[in-house]
Amino acid sequence: MKPGGIVKKLWLATTLLVILTMGLTTLSQLWLLEKTYYRQQSDRLLTEARAAAADLAEENNSQTVFQQLQGLANSLQATVFLTDREGTIVLTARSGWGHGMMHGMGLGMGMGMGHQWLSGNVSQSQTKVDMSQILAGAEIIYRGHHPMFNTEILTAAVPVKKAASVVGALVVNTPLQPIDNNLRALQGTSLYSLLGGLLLAALVSWLLSRYLSGPLLQMQEVAKSMAQGDYSRRVDVTRNDEIGWLAESLNSLACQLAEKISLLRRIDQTRRDFVAGVSHELRTPLTIIQGNAEALLDGVVKDPAKQRQYLNNILEETLRLRRLTSELLDMRKIELGEVILNKQAVDAVSLFNSVVNKMQDLAAARGIVLRFVPPSRPILITADSDRLGQILINLTENALRFSPPGGEVLVTLAEHRQALIAEVKDNGPGIPEEEQPFIWDKFYKVDKSRCRSAGGTGLGLAIVKQLVELHGGTVSLSSKPGRGTTFRFTIPKQ
Structure with missing residues (x-):
């Protein structure tokens, strides 16, 4: 195995996993953030518009109505339209953007409009409000391009009721660009956090890979030494986990193999010594038996006492051979389980x-x-x-x-x-x-x-x-x- 190869593989695998996980998480977060942010802005427009519509229904002074609309426009950074039942804009208030102010017209709500702000009639198609839905008591939320402002806007329209009947609509228009800018800033922060997290994860995964693979590389070196017949090397066990247990097992294996090899070598040497010893044990008595028997048969020994000594030598060596044979047979029977x-x-x-x-x-x-x-x-x-x-x-x-x-x-x-x-x-x-x-x-x-x-x-x-x-x-x-x-x-x- 190439030195460091497992470190790179572990690092790449961990880094890719982190990138995949954090990337999918960040994409999901950006999508949810956009939906949540626009929903919150829409809910805010509707809430403010409802409150303003309720106040308008109770107010008869045109100057006060305009001030209320202007306050709503300033607080929401929006352009506010007040329309009649036909959807014609009768009053406009703005905060730094949108169309010019328009002179007022009567709404049929009993308001005396003493101030003129409407510069001309504007159709309901330009307000992007379906008055049939408003007259039915529905609330409208719209997001898209508006021809009057020639830009992307977020529009909220609510009915204005007088004595339980709809007499007009309150339309709040706010540009999407500031909302988009805030959203992009939040998304940018998320992306920068993702980049920082990836860099940190890459560094941590590299250190973790080295920490995890260090004992494995050491075990590889020990195993290589064992394959070459060196059973003296050991792995440093510094952790109590699966890798530490594996290192302990490898150390135990090396120790046991060293003992077994030593035992096998000792047995082999002992058997060699035994073969040499048995050969000597067999050769010596056989030589003595042969020499004494030939001397007796050739008549070289005439003295009866010498003849008896030669016969005793033959008997003693025969008993030695018999004892050796008997012990060998006994040992074989015991090993084979025949005893x-x-x-x-x-x-x-x-x-x-x-x-x-x-x-x-x-x-x-x-x-x-x-x-x-x-x-x-x-x-x-x-x-x-x-x-x-x-x-x-x-x-x-x-x-x-x-x-x-x-x-x-x-x-x-x-x-x-x-x-x-x-x-x-x-x-x-x-x-x-x-x-x-x-x-x-x-x-x-x-x-x-x-x-x-x-x-x-x-x-x-x-x-x-x-x-x-x-x-x-x-x-x-x-x-x-x-x-x-x-x-x-x-x-x-x-």
Whole structure:
């Protein structure tokens, strides 16, 4: 991905969205503003005209009527016509624009018109007033070009009533240009606000895009490093939202992948070591068996004691091969789930005592004291006696293998609540702390330089862990270099 590409895309998308939204909103606002403004002006003209018409109906003095009309014209910046029933203008008042003043004529309202303002008769077509609607009591509002003023005007006409009968009309004309100027000023303000809002939105969207895309770009770099095999890089998590959660997930993924890769490499290396070790384990006993057998067959060895020693060598190496084969088969069966426990009631004390007794000869041959410390009473559990015995044999053999001559291996047995607790303790060289987590891995050996002399294959402890877990128990160890190792396993009694 091109650096910064997502920033530009997010910014453009956000800006276009803001422009579209604000543009449509502003257009709607301008349209509503125009309609509302003209409606307000129309309502104002009608309201003022109604009030003036009501006052005229009560007034008989022509001078006062004119003053009222002139006051209305000044307040509305308009030209005001007073017409008779036929629509002929009989009185005009203006405020700085419109036609010349006209002399008055009688309206049939009982007014004595002592002053003349009308310069001539003007037809109702020029007032843009339909007198038939006025005579019917209707009010008229008109917006458009007026031939008399030769400009766009807004006209409001209301009937003038005397004793509940219409005697004329009051027509108020105001030019649209001042109204349009005010409206354009308001619309201009809206447009300037739109422009300022767009500029501000563009700036905010740019900053927001950088803020949102920063972690994404960093995650891309981390993912690229992971693809190249570098799992050490991490994303800085500084926010508690979906992007922050994604960054945490990526960090967790990198950590887990690093652990898995490390584990796979360790397993691969362990298997390589195992293949080399097994090859050595097979080659050495086979060489010894072949050499001793050929010596016996060729008659090279004449001394009966030497012949017996050669036969013992052949037997010992054969047993080593058998143990290796047996452990490999056991491990494969456990991994494939082919081991089915034959659980039954077992006296764990008797079982442990029997196993320890069987291994006394091996301990004596190595010059090691093997002791069993039983509890004061029997411990009955439900377990597979053969597999439970195999667990103890593997742990005891492991302890004897790494204990020095003159050392001691101690086997203890106890119960706690509803579980059996067993320990096998030696006073060997111990296991370094950094290697303890891997001791249960298949084919793993702590001291690879002593694998031949120790006689182990690296499968015994892996088999122990699998069998203990098949019984629903747990196994652990505690060890310090130079102070021996204690293996402890717990198995539920039921």
